[in-house]
Amino acid sequence: MTVLITGVAGFVGSNLARHLLARGDEVVGFDNLRTGSRPNMASVMENRRFAFREVELSDLDGYRSALREFAAGRRISDVWHLAANSDIPAGVGDPKVDLRDTFMTTFNTLALMRELGIGTICFASSSAVYGDHGDRELDEASGPLLPISNYGAMKLASEAAISASAESHLERAFIFRFPNVIGVPATHGVIFDFVHKLKASPDYLAVLGDGTQQKGYLHVDELVDAMLFVRQRSTGKVSCYNIGASDSGVTVRFIAEQVVAHLAPHARIAFGEGNKGWTGDVPKFRYSVAKLSRLGWKPRLSSAEAVRRAIGEIAAQESLA
Amino acid sequence: MTVLITGVAGFVGSNLARHLLARGDEVVGFDNLRTGSRPNMASVMENRRFAFREVELSDLDGYRSALREFAAGRRISDVWHLAANSDIPAGVGDPKVDLRDTFMTTFNTLALMRELGIGTICFASSSAVYGDHGDRELDEASGPLLPISNYGAMKLASEAAISASAESHLERAFIFRFPNVIGVPATHGVIFDFVHKLKASPDYLAVLGDGTQQKGYLHVDELVDAMLFVRQRSTGKVSCYNIGASDSGVTVRFIAEQVVAHLAPHARIAFGEGNKGWTGDVPKFRYSVAKLSRLGWKPRLSSAEAVRRAIGEIAAQESLA
Numbered sequence: 001m002t003v004l005i006t007g008v009a010g011f012v013g014s015n016l017a018r019h020l021l022a023r024g025d026e027v028v029g030f031d032n033l034r035t036g037s038r039p040n041m042a043s044v045m046e047n048r049r050f051a052f053r054e055v056e057l058s059d060l061d062g063y064r065s066a067l068r069e070f071a072a073g074r075r076i077s078d079v080w081h082l083a084a085n086s087d088i089p090a091g092v093g094d095p096k097v098d099l100r101d102t103f104m105t106t107f108n109t110l111a112l113m114r115e116l117g118i119g120t121i122c123f124a125s126s127s128a129v130y131g132d133h134g135d136r137e138l139d140e141a142s143g144p145l146l147p148i149s150n151y152g153a154m155k156l157a158s159e160a161a162i163s164a165s166a167e168s169h170l171e172r173a174f175i176f177r178f179p180n181v182i183g184v185p186a187t188h189g190v191i192f193d194f195v196h197k198l199k200a201s202p203d204y205l206a207v208l209g210d211g212t213q214q215k216g217y218l219h220v221d222e223l224v225d226a227m228l229f230v231r232q233r234s235t236g237k238v239s240c241y242n243i244g245a246s247d248s249g250v251t252v253r254f255i256a257e258q259v260v261a262h263l264a265p266h267a268r269i270a271f272g273e274g275n276k277g278w279t280g281d282v283p284k285f286r287y288s289v290a291k292l293s294r295l296g297w298k299p300r301l302s303s304a305e306a307v308r309r310a311i312g313e314i315a316a317q318e319s320l321a
Numbered sequence: 322m323t324v325l326i327t328g329v330a331g332f333v334g335s336n337l338a339r340h341l342l343a344r345g346d347e348v349v350g351f352d353n354l355r356t357g358s359r360p361n362m363a364s365v366m367e368n369r370r371f372a373f374r375e376v377e378l379s380d381l382d383g384y385r386s387a388l389r390e391f392a393a394g395r396r397i398s399d400v401w402h403l404a405a406n407s408d409i410p411a412g413v414g415d416p417k418v419d420l421r422d423t424f425m426t427t428f429n430t431l432a433l434m435r436e437l438g439i440g441t442i443c444f445a446s447s448s449a450v451y452g453d454h455g456d457r458e459l460d461e462a463s464g465p466l467l468p469i470s471n472y473g474a475m476k477l478a479s480e481a482a483i484s485a486s487a488e489s490h491l492e493r494a495f496i497f498r499f500p501n502v503i504g505v506p507a508t509h510g511v512i513f514d515f516v517h518k519l520k521a522s523p524d525y526l527a528v529l530g531d532g533t534q535q536k537g538y539l540h541v542d543e544l545v546d547a548m549l550f551v552r553q554r555s556t557g558k559v560s561c562y563n564i565g566a567s568d569s570g571v572t573v574r575f576i577a578e579q580v581v582a583h584l585a586p587h588a589r590i591a592f593g594e595g596n597k598g599w600t601g602d603v604p605k606f607r608y609s610v611a612k613l614s615r616l617g618w619k620p621r622l623s624s625a626e627a628v629r630r631a632i633g634e635i636a637a638q639e640s641l642a
Contacts, residue, residue, distance in 0.1 A: 092485075092489055095428070095431070095432065095482070095485075095486075099428060103478070107416070107420060110416070111416065129481075131484060140464065140465050141463070141464050141465060142462070142464050143461065143462045143463050143464035143465075143466060144461050144462060144464075144480075144496075144561045145464060145466055145477075145480075145481065145484075146480075146484040146487075146559055146561070147481050147484050147485050148484065148485060148487075148488035149485055149488070150482070150485045152481070152485065153478075153481035153482045153484060153485035154478075154481070154482075156466075156477065156478070156481040157424070157474075157475075157477070157478030157481050157482070159465075159466075159467075160450075160466065160467075160468050160473070160474035160475070160477040160478050160481075161416070161471070161474045161475075161478070163452060163466075163467040163468050163469065163474060164413075164416075164468050164469060164470055164471045164473065164474035165416075166467075166469075167469035167470070168413055175465075238467055240465045240467070
């Protein structure tokens with residue numbers, strides 16, 4: 001089968017491309033290379049079943065031209081829509097960033113799927129659609145959805161537009177609510193930040209917030225595996241799944257200590273105040289993956305194991321291993 | 322206090338303006354007059370505490386100019402954001418309509434509230450954010466939210482953007498999920514359609530669908546009363562309330578029979594097939610207003626009473642009484 005991946009030069013997109021090519025698919029990848037990059041695609045660029053184009057997906061006309069060119073010679077069956085602004089704090093500062101890169105890319109993707117008769121969308125949504133519900137465990141049937149970042153808001157807006165399109169022109173829609181995903185190629189996130197800080201000043205690590213924020217973490221290989229599992233097994237017209245660790249997660253303090261232990265055992269860790277790192281950060285998060293478990297998928301790594309594996313991978317990527 | 326009403330020339334907006342002026346508020350009203358109209362504002366236009374401007378709210382620059390002009394001489398405390406595309410089928414045909422008129426008007430409203438330091442938004446959301454959940458009773462904590470119309474999708478997108486803004490710059494946000502609201506000035510809706518059809522052909526009424534769609538209906542006077550009650554009584558930073566009838570509603574067949582009995586007792590009613598009138602219509606709907614009841618508000622009229630009252634009002638408006 002031939003699939004389009006938007007955001008293919010990003011962290012998850014490049015890993016998804018690698019997995020799909022490995023199973024024999026033909027993959028067309030689009031990315032505007034604003035947060036994604038060509039080096040992220042190093043492992044797939046030489047594959048002759050992979051084609052990449054630099055496309056600004058928020059520009060409908062340019063997106064249409066690029067997609068029509070590829071759709072002319074192939075039958076694209078699925079769009080994996082992963083393109084989004086991945087810099088959440090940037091979107092808090094300027095809501096237009098998430099509007100353009102997270103929502104309008106979805107809106108345009110749906111418009112072109114309608115024009116070209118592409119039936120199935122697999123969408124990278126986010127646990128950020130839920131907002132801050134304290135200790136309440138959140139499953140797919142939880143509401144109200146009150147995101148506290150523009151990133152989460154525009155992910156929810158995208159879910160909504162996809163849901164409406166499923167009623168009018170899509171055949172299938174898969175909405176994956178992502179957890180905190182870690183691994184390589186890393187471009188952002190707490191481990192990446194800590195590694196970079198220690199690279200700059202090896203004897204000191206400043207942590208935003210008091211380190212008590214606790215979240216589950218999933219390795220990107222497991223995330224991709226879970227998505228492909230749901231794509232194959234779930235039967236609903238609109239399938240919405242939380243994907244995530246099956247444990248209650250680890251704290252920022254644990255991650256800081258692990259990064260320090262791996263890279264700079266003598267570094268001092270300095271914590272800030274409050275349990276929110278930045279506006280839009282959800283301090284504590286209980287996230288049910290029972291629906292995914294019932295479908296038959298469970299992660300092999302615990303959050304702690306995923307964190308330790310990702311620390312090693314990111315340190316290697318940053319040539320600190 | 323001084324409030325801005327967007328969509329003031331629409332059905333709910335014009336009624337809200339009347340109620341706010343009656344209690345002594347100063348009201349600034351904006352509307353692009355695309356689905357709203359000046360005649361809708363007949364009862365408030367002469368009030369010297371009311372000021373109206375024709376503004377295209379999806380155009381940020383024009384919206385900013387108009388709002389800055391009014392904000393210069395007054396302290397606007399609340400924005401009642403009611404502007405939206407009210408033609409749901411039009412938005413199913415072209416998603417750009419709801420994007421522009423329902424979502425971008427919200428996005429721009431939030432941007433200008435941030436610029437001008439206006440703290441409180443009261444937003445007309447919709448029961449359409451829920452989607453089709455069959456017989457399940459839907460309350461504010463129900464999910465997933467899977468709207469089946471672009472109208473519902475862009476209302477949900479608006480809720481999401483408001484929620485994120487509450488985290489960064491708003492003081493208070495009130496999200497009202499509207500039921501089917503009836504009364505005058507009527508511009509659309511099932512009663513309005515039936516009255517118009519009978520006006521054109523008094524001996525025959527064709528009904529879309531088989532007439533079994535059942536929904537609760539609330540009179541607009543009660544809707545406005547409920548919103549003002551919640552605005553005053555609810556204490557949360559983001560308050561989300563279903564507003565609606567407290568009964569299980571009436572069928573389209575009941576409405577058709579009541580309109581015929583009132584206007585053309587000898588007309589024949591012809592039903593269509595299926596229990597969806599059009600793409601985006603939710604066939605049956607169970608909608609909990611328990612949260613609103615717990616806060617202390619209940620409608621005085623049943624759905625059937627609200628329908629009968631609205632039929633009389635709409636017939637009078639259309640000079641058929």
